[in-house]
Amino acid sequence: MRKCFLTGLLVLVPLAITAWVLNIIIGTLDQSLLFVPERWQPRTLVGFDIPGFGAILTILIVFVVGLLANNLIGNYVLRLWEKLLHRIPVVSSLYGSVKQVSDTLFSSSGNAFRKAVLIPYPHANSYTIGFLTGAPGGDVKNHLVGDYVSVYVPTTPNPTSGFFLMMARENVVELDMTVDAALKYIVSMGVVAPE
Structure with a gap:
């Protein structure tokens, strides 16, 4: 019995922890719906909440921003936005530091964790x-x-x-x-x- 119980734990614990972490991530991303106007939220459109809709919306927004930033006009707008952020006293140092770290970590040409x-x-x-x-x-x-x-x-x-x-x-x-x-x-x- 003990062996079967331990085997069951070995199977279920990683599964439960994975489901728990995914639930936290999706729940956090679903909070992004708070920025969507009430009339466009799933609760208003279809009558109930759709779990994971906020996660899909967040991924879609990140993709669209990346798509826009990769073209000439989007790149120009992005540079203007960054110039504006660098003029704000506290925001400039915080944004600059976070941008430098994220560029290093996520850039394919960077040397972080290589x-x-x-x-x-x-x-x-x-x-x-x-x-x-x-x-x-x-x-x-x-x-x-x-x-x-x-x-x-x-x-x-x-x-x-x-x-x-x-x-x-x-x-x-x-x-x-x-x-x-x-x-x-x-x-x-x-x-x-x-x-």
Whole structure:
């Protein structure tokens, strides 16, 4: 009985957590309907709420904005909008920082999270997996003697928080592992080992 119960848990727990996370995401995206006029909302048009309609609407809006921003007129409007945002004192620093990080993370030409690496951390006799993010820049590189690289070390099980380290290149071992496999390994706390 115990074995059957544990097997049932192993099957149902990941399924339940996945359904729970998707429910939170879709519920959050459905909140975007609050910005849609009342007469255009599903409750008014068909008489009841449609779960996931806000998620579909959000995805559609993101796609249309991307489509418009990729043509000449949309690109011009986008540049004007950004110039306007850069003139507003508090908004300019916040928007500029978020834009720079998102451009780095989501750009196909960027170098964020391009390679999984093995580094000695938090001390010389223990190791962890990190991600190569580039090389130190600005005034920082003037104070580092030798060849250094920038490494992001995510925390487990939440890889969105972590540590940014600048390490000597000789202490960083590039792994023959995809970024996805390394993230699964980190999030699973080492349980799901890459092949």
